[in-house]
Amino acid sequence: MTEFPKDHNETANVGGIAADRLQSIVDRYIRLEEEKKALASDQKDILTEAASAGFDKKVLRQLIRIVQTKDKDALETQETLLDIYRRAIGV
Amino acid sequence: MTEFPKDHNETANVGGIAADRLQSIVDRYIRLEEEKKALASDQKDILTEAASAGFDKKVLRQLIRIVQTKDKDALETQETLLDIYRRAIGV
Amino acid sequence: MTEFPKDHNETANVGGIAADRLQSIVDRYIRLEEEKKALASDQKDILTEAASAGFDKKVLRQLIRIVQTKDKDALETQETLLDIYRRAIGV
Amino acid sequence: MTEFPKDHNETANVGGIAADRLQSIVDRYIRLEEEKKALASDQKDILTEAASAGFDKKVLRQLIRIVQTKDKDALETQETLLDIYRRAIGV
Structure with a gap:
Protein backbone atom coordinates (compact mmCIF):
# COMPACT_ATOMS: atom_id res chain seq x y z
CA MET A 1 0.00 0.00 0.00
CA THR A 2 2.75 2.38 0.91
CA GLU A 3 5.29 0.58 -1.26
CA PHE A 4 8.08 2.33 -3.04
CA PRO A 5 7.80 2.18 -6.82
CA LYS A 6 9.99 -0.64 -7.99
CA ASP A 7 10.30 0.10 -11.68
CA HIS A 8 10.93 3.76 -11.06
CA ASN A 9 13.70 5.23 -13.17
CA GLU A 10 15.54 7.55 -10.82
CA THR A 11 17.13 10.14 -13.04
CA ALA A 12 18.19 12.81 -10.57
CA ASN A 13 20.86 12.19 -7.99
CA VAL A 14 21.71 15.25 -5.92
CA GLY A 15 24.53 15.07 -3.38
CA GLY A 16 24.37 11.27 -3.34
CA ILE A 17 20.63 11.41 -2.68
CA ALA A 18 18.10 9.72 -4.93
CA ALA A 19 16.12 12.92 -5.41
CA ASP A 20 13.16 11.30 -7.18
CA ARG A 21 12.76 8.77 -4.44
CA LEU A 22 12.99 11.43 -1.74
CA GLN A 23 10.40 13.55 -3.57
CA SER A 24 8.11 10.53 -3.84
CA ILE A 25 8.43 9.79 -0.10
CA VAL A 26 7.60 13.37 0.79
CA ASP A 27 4.70 13.60 -1.66
CA ARG A 28 3.07 10.41 -0.49
CA TYR A 29 3.47 11.36 3.18
CA ILE A 30 1.92 14.78 2.61
CA ARG A 31 -0.96 13.33 0.58
CA LEU A 32 -1.82 11.05 3.51
CA GLU A 33 -1.55 14.05 5.86
CA GLU A 34 -4.09 15.90 3.73
CA GLU A 35 -6.43 12.92 3.76
CA LYS A 36 -6.18 12.84 7.56
CA LYS A 37 -7.05 16.53 7.70
CA ALA A 38 -10.08 15.95 5.50
CA LEU A 39 -11.28 13.19 7.82
CA ALA A 40 -10.72 15.40 10.88
CA SER A 41 -12.79 18.07 9.15
CA ASP A 42 -15.56 15.52 8.52
CA GLN A 43 -15.47 14.60 12.21
CA LYS A 44 -15.82 18.25 13.14
CA ASP A 45 -18.81 18.51 10.79
CA ILE A 46 -20.45 15.53 12.48
CA LEU A 47 -20.12 17.18 15.90
CA THR A 48 -21.35 20.53 14.57
CA GLU A 49 -24.43 18.90 13.07
CA ALA A 50 -24.96 16.90 16.25
CA ALA A 51 -24.84 20.14 18.22
CA SER A 52 -27.45 21.63 15.89
CA ALA A 53 -29.59 18.59 16.65
CA GLY A 54 -29.32 19.41 20.36
CA PHE A 55 -26.49 17.14 21.46
CA MET B 1 -20.68 14.60 3.14
CA THR B 2 -21.17 14.07 6.83
CA GLU B 3 -24.91 14.69 6.64
CA PHE B 4 -27.36 13.05 8.93
CA PRO B 5 -29.67 10.59 7.21
CA LYS B 6 -32.91 12.42 6.45
CA ASP B 7 -35.26 9.54 5.83
CA HIS B 8 -34.07 7.69 8.89
CA ASN B 9 -36.84 6.10 10.89
CA GLU B 10 -35.89 6.68 14.51
CA THR B 11 -37.58 3.93 16.46
CA ALA B 12 -35.84 4.10 19.81
CA ASN B 13 -36.19 7.08 22.13
CA VAL B 14 -34.44 6.65 25.46
CA GLY B 15 -34.74 9.33 28.12
CA GLY B 16 -35.85 11.89 25.54
CA ILE B 17 -32.81 11.07 23.40
CA ALA B 18 -33.10 9.91 19.81
CA ALA B 19 -31.01 6.81 20.47
CA ASP B 20 -30.69 5.77 16.81
CA ARG B 21 -29.44 9.17 15.83
CA LEU B 22 -26.96 9.25 18.71
CA GLN B 23 -25.72 5.78 17.77
CA SER B 24 -25.31 6.91 14.17
CA ILE B 25 -23.32 10.01 15.21
CA VAL B 26 -21.00 7.93 17.36
CA ASP B 27 -20.56 5.21 14.73
CA ARG B 28 -19.71 7.63 11.94
CA TYR B 29 -17.30 9.56 14.14
CA ILE B 30 -15.50 6.38 15.20
CA ARG B 31 -15.33 5.08 11.61
CA LEU B 32 -13.56 8.31 10.58
CA GLU B 33 -11.23 7.93 13.58
CA GLU B 34 -10.30 4.46 12.39
CA GLU B 35 -9.65 5.72 8.88
CA LYS B 36 -7.36 8.40 10.33
CA LYS B 37 -5.49 5.73 12.28
CA ALA B 38 -5.06 3.66 9.12
CA LEU B 39 -3.61 6.69 7.30
CA ALA B 40 -1.27 7.41 10.23
CA SER B 41 -0.15 3.80 10.05
CA ASP B 42 0.52 4.19 6.30
CA GLN B 43 2.59 7.30 7.06
CA LYS B 44 4.59 5.34 9.59
CA ASP B 45 5.18 2.63 6.98
CA ILE B 46 6.45 5.21 4.50
CA LEU B 47 8.99 6.48 7.03
CA THR B 48 10.03 2.94 7.99
CA GLU B 49 10.62 2.03 4.36
CA ALA B 50 12.44 5.32 3.80
CA ALA B 51 14.68 4.47 6.77
CA SER B 52 15.40 1.08 5.22
CA ALA B 53 16.40 2.94 2.06
CA GLY B 54 18.92 4.93 4.10
CA PHE B 55 16.98 8.12 4.82
CA MET C 1 9.53 39.36 37.98
CA THR C 2 10.69 38.51 34.48
CA GLU C 3 12.01 42.01 33.81
CA PHE C 4 14.98 42.68 31.62
CA PRO C 5 17.94 44.12 33.50
CA LYS C 6 17.89 47.86 33.00
CA ASP C 7 21.39 48.84 34.03
CA HIS C 8 22.90 45.99 32.08
CA ASN C 9 26.03 46.96 30.19
CA GLU C 10 25.70 45.17 26.86
CA THR C 11 29.21 44.73 25.61
CA ALA C 12 28.74 42.29 22.78
CA ASN C 13 26.80 43.21 19.67
CA VAL C 14 26.85 40.52 17.00
CA GLY C 15 25.17 41.18 13.66
CA GLY C 16 23.15 44.04 15.10
CA ILE C 17 21.90 41.78 17.90
CA ALA C 18 22.41 42.61 21.57
CA ALA C 19 24.08 39.30 22.29
CA ASP C 20 24.11 39.66 26.09
CA ARG C 21 20.45 40.45 26.18
CA LEU C 22 19.62 37.52 23.89
CA GLN C 23 21.72 35.21 26.06
CA SER C 24 19.92 36.47 29.18
CA ILE C 25 16.49 35.85 27.61
CA VAL C 26 17.43 32.31 26.63
CA ASP C 27 19.04 31.54 30.01
CA ARG C 28 16.08 32.77 32.03
CA TYR C 29 13.60 30.91 29.80
CA ILE C 30 15.54 27.66 30.12
CA ARG C 31 15.95 28.04 33.90
CA LEU C 32 12.15 28.29 34.20
CA GLU C 33 11.80 25.25 31.92
CA GLU C 34 14.04 23.28 34.26
CA GLU C 35 12.02 24.38 37.28
CA LYS C 36 8.86 23.19 35.51
CA LYS C 37 10.49 19.83 34.85
CA ALA C 38 11.46 19.52 38.53
CA LEU C 39 7.85 20.19 39.55
CA ALA C 40 6.56 17.65 37.02
CA SER C 41 9.00 15.15 38.49
CA ASP C 42 7.66 15.92 41.99
CA GLN C 43 4.13 15.33 40.70
CA LYS C 44 5.22 11.98 39.29
CA ASP C 45 6.72 11.09 42.69
CA ILE C 46 3.47 11.94 44.42
CA LEU C 47 1.54 9.58 42.13
CA THR C 48 4.17 6.84 42.50
CA GLU C 49 3.98 7.07 46.29
CA ALA C 50 0.19 7.15 46.12
CA ALA C 51 0.28 3.99 44.01
CA SER C 52 2.51 2.33 46.64
CA ALA C 53 -0.14 3.30 49.19
CA GLY C 54 -2.73 1.43 47.11
CA PHE C 55 -4.30 4.26 45.12
CA MET D 1 10.41 16.59 48.95
CA THR D 2 7.16 14.98 47.89
CA GLU D 3 7.01 12.71 50.95
CA PHE D 4 3.80 11.71 52.60
CA PRO D 5 3.41 13.10 56.11
CA LYS D 6 4.47 10.38 58.51
CA ASP D 7 2.97 11.60 61.75
CA HIS D 8 -0.33 12.37 60.13
CA ASN D 9 -3.33 11.30 62.18
CA GLU D 10 -5.80 10.01 59.62
CA THR D 11 -9.20 10.47 61.23
CA ALA D 12 -11.56 10.04 58.31
CA ASN D 13 -11.95 6.72 56.55
CA VAL D 14 -14.61 6.74 53.85
CA GLY D 15 -15.46 3.52 52.02
CA GLY D 16 -12.18 1.94 53.11
CA ILE D 17 -10.26 4.94 51.77
CA ALA D 18 -7.96 7.03 53.96
CA ALA D 19 -9.73 10.25 53.08
CA ASP D 20 -7.18 12.56 54.69
CA ARG D 21 -4.34 10.96 52.82
CA LEU D 22 -6.23 11.12 49.52
CA GLN D 23 -7.02 14.79 50.13
CA SER D 24 -3.37 15.46 50.88
CA ILE D 25 -2.22 13.72 47.67
CA VAL D 26 -4.67 15.73 45.59
CA ASP D 27 -3.81 19.04 47.30
CA ARG D 28 -0.07 18.63 46.90
CA TYR D 29 -0.44 17.58 43.25
CA ILE D 30 -2.63 20.57 42.44
CA ARG D 31 -0.30 22.99 44.28
CA LEU D 32 2.58 21.81 42.07
CA GLU D 33 0.33 22.17 39.01
CA GLU D 34 -0.32 25.79 39.98
CA GLU D 35 3.40 26.43 40.45
CA LYS D 36 4.02 25.01 36.96
CA LYS D 37 1.37 27.34 35.54
CA ALA D 38 3.02 30.33 37.24
CA LEU D 39 6.37 29.39 35.69
CA ALA D 40 4.76 28.96 32.26
CA SER D 41 3.26 32.40 32.69
CA ASP D 42 6.71 33.81 33.55
CA GLN D 43 8.09 32.21 30.40
CA LYS D 44 5.35 33.83 28.36
CA ASP D 45 6.25 37.18 29.94
CA ILE D 46 9.89 36.73 28.97
CA LEU D 47 8.94 36.13 25.34
CA THR D 48 6.51 39.06 25.33
CA GLU D 49 9.18 41.39 26.67
CA ALA D 50 11.71 39.99 24.23
CA ALA D 51 9.24 40.71 21.42
CA SER D 52 8.91 44.30 22.68
CA ALA D 53 12.71 44.51 22.50
CA GLY D 54 12.53 43.51 18.83
CA PHE D 55 13.19 39.78 19.01
Whole structure:
Protein backbone atom coordinates (compact mmCIF):
# COMPACT_ATOMS: atom_id res chain seq x y z
CA MET A 1 0.00 0.00 0.00
CA THR A 2 2.75 2.38 0.91
CA GLU A 3 5.29 0.58 -1.26
CA PHE A 4 8.08 2.33 -3.04
CA PRO A 5 7.80 2.18 -6.82
CA LYS A 6 9.99 -0.64 -7.99
CA ASP A 7 10.30 0.10 -11.68
CA HIS A 8 10.93 3.76 -11.06
CA ASN A 9 13.70 5.23 -13.17
CA GLU A 10 15.54 7.55 -10.82
CA THR A 11 17.13 10.14 -13.04
CA ALA A 12 18.19 12.81 -10.57
CA ASN A 13 20.86 12.19 -7.99
CA VAL A 14 21.71 15.25 -5.92
CA GLY A 15 24.53 15.07 -3.38
CA GLY A 16 24.37 11.27 -3.34
CA ILE A 17 20.63 11.41 -2.68
CA ALA A 18 18.10 9.72 -4.93
CA ALA A 19 16.12 12.92 -5.41
CA ASP A 20 13.16 11.30 -7.18
CA ARG A 21 12.76 8.77 -4.44
CA LEU A 22 12.99 11.43 -1.74
CA GLN A 23 10.40 13.55 -3.57
CA SER A 24 8.11 10.53 -3.84
CA ILE A 25 8.43 9.79 -0.10
CA VAL A 26 7.60 13.37 0.79
CA ASP A 27 4.70 13.60 -1.66
CA ARG A 28 3.07 10.41 -0.49
CA TYR A 29 3.47 11.36 3.18
CA ILE A 30 1.92 14.78 2.61
CA ARG A 31 -0.96 13.33 0.58
CA LEU A 32 -1.82 11.05 3.51
CA GLU A 33 -1.55 14.05 5.86
CA GLU A 34 -4.09 15.90 3.73
CA GLU A 35 -6.43 12.92 3.76
CA LYS A 36 -6.18 12.84 7.56
CA LYS A 37 -7.05 16.53 7.70
CA ALA A 38 -10.08 15.95 5.50
CA LEU A 39 -11.28 13.19 7.82
CA ALA A 40 -10.72 15.40 10.88
CA SER A 41 -12.79 18.07 9.15
CA ASP A 42 -15.56 15.52 8.52
CA GLN A 43 -15.47 14.60 12.21
CA LYS A 44 -15.82 18.25 13.14
CA ASP A 45 -18.81 18.51 10.79
CA ILE A 46 -20.45 15.53 12.48
CA LEU A 47 -20.12 17.18 15.90
CA THR A 48 -21.35 20.53 14.57
CA GLU A 49 -24.43 18.90 13.07
CA ALA A 50 -24.96 16.90 16.25
CA ALA A 51 -24.84 20.14 18.22
CA SER A 52 -27.45 21.63 15.89
CA ALA A 53 -29.59 18.59 16.65
CA GLY A 54 -29.32 19.41 20.36
CA PHE A 55 -26.49 17.14 21.46
CA ASP A 56 -23.67 18.45 23.65
CA LYS A 57 -20.33 18.31 21.81
CA LYS A 58 -18.15 17.89 24.88
CA VAL A 59 -20.33 15.12 26.28
CA LEU A 60 -20.41 13.46 22.84
CA ARG A 61 -16.60 13.36 22.86
CA GLN A 62 -16.69 11.69 26.30
CA LEU A 63 -19.29 9.22 25.06
CA ILE A 64 -17.18 8.40 21.99
CA ARG A 65 -14.14 7.76 24.20
CA ILE A 66 -16.22 5.31 26.25
CA VAL A 67 -17.48 3.50 23.15
CA GLN A 68 -13.89 3.27 21.88
CA THR A 69 -12.68 1.74 25.15
CA LYS A 70 -11.97 -1.92 24.48
CA ASP A 71 -11.70 -3.17 28.07
CA LYS A 72 -15.17 -2.33 29.42
CA ASP A 73 -14.53 -4.27 32.65
CA ALA A 74 -11.46 -2.16 33.47
CA LEU A 75 -13.50 0.94 32.65
CA GLU A 76 -16.23 -0.09 35.07
CA THR A 77 -13.68 -0.80 37.81
CA GLN A 78 -12.19 2.67 37.30
CA GLU A 79 -15.59 4.31 37.40
CA THR A 80 -16.43 2.57 40.66
CA LEU A 81 -13.10 3.56 42.16
CA LEU A 82 -13.48 7.17 41.04
CA ASP A 83 -16.86 7.24 42.72
CA ILE A 84 -15.32 5.99 45.99
CA TYR A 85 -12.49 8.55 45.81
CA ARG A 86 -14.93 11.36 45.11
CA ARG A 87 -17.13 10.49 48.05
CA ALA A 88 -14.05 10.18 50.29
CA ILE A 89 -12.98 13.78 49.66
CA GLY A 90 -16.45 15.13 48.96
CA VAL A 91 -16.25 16.29 45.35
CA MET B 1 -20.68 14.60 3.14
CA THR B 2 -21.17 14.07 6.83
CA GLU B 3 -24.91 14.69 6.64
CA PHE B 4 -27.36 13.05 8.93
CA PRO B 5 -29.67 10.59 7.21
CA LYS B 6 -32.91 12.42 6.45
CA ASP B 7 -35.26 9.54 5.83
CA HIS B 8 -34.07 7.69 8.89
CA ASN B 9 -36.84 6.10 10.89
CA GLU B 10 -35.89 6.68 14.51
CA THR B 11 -37.58 3.93 16.46
CA ALA B 12 -35.84 4.10 19.81
CA ASN B 13 -36.19 7.08 22.13
CA VAL B 14 -34.44 6.65 25.46
CA GLY B 15 -34.74 9.33 28.12
CA GLY B 16 -35.85 11.89 25.54
CA ILE B 17 -32.81 11.07 23.40
CA ALA B 18 -33.10 9.91 19.81
CA ALA B 19 -31.01 6.81 20.47
CA ASP B 20 -30.69 5.77 16.81
CA ARG B 21 -29.44 9.17 15.83
CA LEU B 22 -26.96 9.25 18.71
CA GLN B 23 -25.72 5.78 17.77
CA SER B 24 -25.31 6.91 14.17
CA ILE B 25 -23.32 10.01 15.21
CA VAL B 26 -21.00 7.93 17.36
CA ASP B 27 -20.56 5.21 14.73
CA ARG B 28 -19.71 7.63 11.94
CA TYR B 29 -17.30 9.56 14.14
CA ILE B 30 -15.50 6.38 15.20
CA ARG B 31 -15.33 5.08 11.61
CA LEU B 32 -13.56 8.31 10.58
CA GLU B 33 -11.23 7.93 13.58
CA GLU B 34 -10.30 4.46 12.39
CA GLU B 35 -9.65 5.72 8.88
CA LYS B 36 -7.36 8.40 10.33
CA LYS B 37 -5.49 5.73 12.28
CA ALA B 38 -5.06 3.66 9.12
CA LEU B 39 -3.61 6.69 7.30
CA ALA B 40 -1.27 7.41 10.23
CA SER B 41 -0.15 3.80 10.05
CA ASP B 42 0.52 4.19 6.30
CA GLN B 43 2.59 7.30 7.06
CA LYS B 44 4.59 5.34 9.59
CA ASP B 45 5.18 2.63 6.98
CA ILE B 46 6.45 5.21 4.50
CA LEU B 47 8.99 6.48 7.03
CA THR B 48 10.03 2.94 7.99
CA GLU B 49 10.62 2.03 4.36
CA ALA B 50 12.44 5.32 3.80
CA ALA B 51 14.68 4.47 6.77
CA SER B 52 15.40 1.08 5.22
CA ALA B 53 16.40 2.94 2.06
CA GLY B 54 18.92 4.93 4.10
CA PHE B 55 16.98 8.12 4.82
CA ASP B 56 16.91 9.62 8.32
CA LYS B 57 13.36 9.58 9.74
CA LYS B 58 13.77 12.61 11.98
CA VAL B 59 15.29 14.70 9.20
CA LEU B 60 12.56 13.50 6.82
CA ARG B 61 9.95 14.84 9.26
CA GLN B 62 11.73 18.20 9.30
CA LEU B 63 11.89 18.19 5.49
CA ILE B 64 8.18 17.38 5.24
CA ARG B 65 7.36 20.27 7.57
CA ILE B 66 9.34 22.60 5.32
CA VAL B 67 7.58 21.34 2.17
CA GLN B 68 4.22 21.81 3.93
CA THR B 69 5.05 25.42 4.84
CA LYS B 70 2.96 27.64 2.62
CA ASP B 71 4.73 30.97 3.20
CA LYS B 72 8.24 30.18 1.98
CA ASP B 73 9.30 33.84 2.24
CA ALA B 74 8.42 33.98 5.93
CA LEU B 75 10.27 30.68 6.40
CA GLU B 76 13.40 32.08 4.77
CA THR B 77 13.22 35.22 6.94
CA GLN B 78 12.97 33.05 10.06
CA GLU B 79 15.89 30.89 8.98
CA THR B 80 18.05 33.97 8.40
CA LEU B 81 17.07 35.39 11.76
CA LEU B 82 17.75 32.11 13.55
CA ASP B 83 21.20 32.07 11.98
CA ILE B 84 21.88 35.59 13.29
CA TYR B 85 20.64 34.69 16.79
CA ARG B 86 22.75 31.54 16.83
CA ARG B 87 25.91 33.37 15.85
CA ALA B 88 25.17 36.07 18.44
CA ILE B 89 25.17 33.60 21.33
CA GLY B 90 27.51 31.10 19.72
CA VAL B 91 25.36 27.97 19.36
CA MET C 1 9.53 39.36 37.98
CA THR C 2 10.69 38.51 34.48
CA GLU C 3 12.01 42.01 33.81
CA PHE C 4 14.98 42.68 31.62
CA PRO C 5 17.94 44.12 33.50
CA LYS C 6 17.89 47.86 33.00
CA ASP C 7 21.39 48.84 34.03
CA HIS C 8 22.90 45.99 32.08
CA ASN C 9 26.03 46.96 30.19
CA GLU C 10 25.70 45.17 26.86
CA THR C 11 29.21 44.73 25.61
CA ALA C 12 28.74 42.29 22.78
CA ASN C 13 26.80 43.21 19.67
CA VAL C 14 26.85 40.52 17.00
CA GLY C 15 25.17 41.18 13.66
CA GLY C 16 23.15 44.04 15.10
CA ILE C 17 21.90 41.78 17.90
CA ALA C 18 22.41 42.61 21.57
CA ALA C 19 24.08 39.30 22.29
CA ASP C 20 24.11 39.66 26.09
CA ARG C 21 20.45 40.45 26.18
CA LEU C 22 19.62 37.52 23.89
CA GLN C 23 21.72 35.21 26.06
CA SER C 24 19.92 36.47 29.18
CA ILE C 25 16.49 35.85 27.61
CA VAL C 26 17.43 32.31 26.63
CA ASP C 27 19.04 31.54 30.01
CA ARG C 28 16.08 32.77 32.03
CA TYR C 29 13.60 30.91 29.80
CA ILE C 30 15.54 27.66 30.12
CA ARG C 31 15.95 28.04 33.90
CA LEU C 32 12.15 28.29 34.20
CA GLU C 33 11.80 25.25 31.92
CA GLU C 34 14.04 23.28 34.26
CA GLU C 35 12.02 24.38 37.28
CA LYS C 36 8.86 23.19 35.51
CA LYS C 37 10.49 19.83 34.85
CA ALA C 38 11.46 19.52 38.53
CA LEU C 39 7.85 20.19 39.55
CA ALA C 40 6.56 17.65 37.02
CA SER C 41 9.00 15.15 38.49
CA ASP C 42 7.66 15.92 41.99
CA GLN C 43 4.13 15.33 40.70
CA LYS C 44 5.22 11.98 39.29
CA ASP C 45 6.72 11.09 42.69
CA ILE C 46 3.47 11.94 44.42
CA LEU C 47 1.54 9.58 42.13
CA THR C 48 4.17 6.84 42.50
CA GLU C 49 3.98 7.07 46.29
CA ALA C 50 0.19 7.15 46.12
CA ALA C 51 0.28 3.99 44.01
CA SER C 52 2.51 2.33 46.64
CA ALA C 53 -0.14 3.30 49.19
CA GLY C 54 -2.73 1.43 47.11
CA PHE C 55 -4.30 4.26 45.12
CA ASP C 56 -4.91 3.91 41.38
CA LYS C 57 -2.83 6.44 39.42
CA LYS C 58 -5.18 6.75 36.46
CA VAL C 59 -8.21 7.25 38.71
CA LEU C 60 -6.24 9.76 40.81
CA ARG C 61 -5.59 11.80 37.66
CA GLN C 62 -9.33 11.78 36.91
CA LEU C 63 -10.07 12.81 40.48
CA ILE C 64 -7.55 15.66 40.31
CA ARG C 65 -9.14 16.91 37.09
CA ILE C 66 -12.53 16.96 38.85
CA VAL C 67 -11.12 18.86 41.86
CA GLN C 68 -9.50 21.37 39.47
CA THR C 69 -12.79 21.98 37.67
CA LYS C 70 -14.00 25.42 38.68
CA ASP C 71 -17.58 25.21 37.43
CA LYS C 72 -18.93 22.27 39.45
CA ASP C 73 -22.50 22.92 38.27
CA ALA C 74 -21.51 22.59 34.62
CA LEU C 75 -19.59 19.43 35.52
CA GLU C 76 -22.65 17.92 37.15
CA THR C 77 -24.81 18.80 34.15
CA GLN C 78 -22.31 17.09 31.84
CA GLU C 79 -22.17 14.00 34.03
CA THR C 80 -25.96 13.72 34.03
CA LEU C 81 -26.05 14.15 30.26
CA LEU C 82 -23.31 11.58 29.71
CA ASP C 83 -25.30 9.14 31.81
CA ILE C 84 -28.38 9.73 29.62
CA TYR C 85 -26.38 9.29 26.41
CA ARG C 86 -24.80 6.11 27.72
CA ARG C 87 -28.12 4.56 28.63
CA ALA C 88 -29.54 5.59 25.24
CA ILE C 89 -26.96 3.60 23.30
CA GLY C 90 -26.32 1.01 26.00
CA VAL C 91 -22.66 1.53 26.89
CA MET D 1 10.41 16.59 48.95
CA THR D 2 7.16 14.98 47.89
CA GLU D 3 7.01 12.71 50.95
CA PHE D 4 3.80 11.71 52.60
CA PRO D 5 3.41 13.10 56.11
CA LYS D 6 4.47 10.38 58.51
CA ASP D 7 2.97 11.60 61.75
CA HIS D 8 -0.33 12.37 60.13
CA ASN D 9 -3.33 11.30 62.18
CA GLU D 10 -5.80 10.01 59.62
CA THR D 11 -9.20 10.47 61.23
CA ALA D 12 -11.56 10.04 58.31
CA ASN D 13 -11.95 6.72 56.55
CA VAL D 14 -14.61 6.74 53.85
CA GLY D 15 -15.46 3.52 52.02
CA GLY D 16 -12.18 1.94 53.11
CA ILE D 17 -10.26 4.94 51.77
CA ALA D 18 -7.96 7.03 53.96
CA ALA D 19 -9.73 10.25 53.08
CA ASP D 20 -7.18 12.56 54.69
CA ARG D 21 -4.34 10.96 52.82
CA LEU D 22 -6.23 11.12 49.52
CA GLN D 23 -7.02 14.79 50.13
CA SER D 24 -3.37 15.46 50.88
CA ILE D 25 -2.22 13.72 47.67
CA VAL D 26 -4.67 15.73 45.59
CA ASP D 27 -3.81 19.04 47.30
CA ARG D 28 -0.07 18.63 46.90
CA TYR D 29 -0.44 17.58 43.25
CA ILE D 30 -2.63 20.57 42.44
CA ARG D 31 -0.30 22.99 44.28
CA LEU D 32 2.58 21.81 42.07
CA GLU D 33 0.33 22.17 39.01
CA GLU D 34 -0.32 25.79 39.98
CA GLU D 35 3.40 26.43 40.45
CA LYS D 36 4.02 25.01 36.96
CA LYS D 37 1.37 27.34 35.54
CA ALA D 38 3.02 30.33 37.24
CA LEU D 39 6.37 29.39 35.69
CA ALA D 40 4.76 28.96 32.26
CA SER D 41 3.26 32.40 32.69
CA ASP D 42 6.71 33.81 33.55
CA GLN D 43 8.09 32.21 30.40
CA LYS D 44 5.35 33.83 28.36
CA ASP D 45 6.25 37.18 29.94
CA ILE D 46 9.89 36.73 28.97
CA LEU D 47 8.94 36.13 25.34
CA THR D 48 6.51 39.06 25.33
CA GLU D 49 9.18 41.39 26.67
CA ALA D 50 11.71 39.99 24.23
CA ALA D 51 9.24 40.71 21.42
CA SER D 52 8.91 44.30 22.68
CA ALA D 53 12.71 44.51 22.50
CA GLY D 54 12.53 43.51 18.83
CA PHE D 55 13.19 39.78 19.01
CA ASP D 56 11.05 37.31 17.05
CA LYS D 57 9.14 35.00 19.42
CA LYS D 58 8.92 32.05 17.06
CA VAL D 59 12.62 32.21 16.22
CA LEU D 60 13.46 32.59 19.92
CA ARG D 61 11.62 29.34 20.59
CA GLN D 62 13.66 27.62 17.88
CA LEU D 63 16.85 29.09 19.37
CA ILE D 64 15.92 27.89 22.85
CA ARG D 65 15.31 24.39 21.52
CA ILE D 66 18.78 24.41 19.97
CA VAL D 67 20.41 25.62 23.21
CA GLN D 68 18.54 22.88 25.11
CA THR D 69 19.79 20.19 22.74
CA LYS D 70 22.38 18.15 24.62
CA ASP D 71 23.95 16.28 21.71
CA LYS D 72 25.24 19.15 19.56
CA ASP D 73 27.13 16.75 17.25
CA ALA D 74 23.94 14.85 16.40
CA LEU D 75 22.22 18.19 15.84
CA GLU D 76 24.91 19.30 13.41
CA THR D 77 24.70 16.01 11.52
CA GLN D 78 20.92 16.44 11.21
CA GLU D 79 21.28 20.01 9.99
CA THR D 80 23.78 18.95 7.34
CA LEU D 81 21.51 16.12 6.24
CA LEU D 82 18.46 18.39 6.11
CA ASP D 83 20.43 20.75 3.90
CA ILE D 84 21.29 17.91 1.51
CA TYR D 85 17.67 16.70 1.39
CA ARG D 86 16.41 20.22 0.76
CA ARG D 87 18.80 20.79 -2.13
CA ALA D 88 17.89 17.37 -3.56
CA ILE D 89 14.20 18.26 -3.88
CA GLY D 90 14.71 22.00 -4.25
CA VAL D 91 12.96 23.44 -1.19
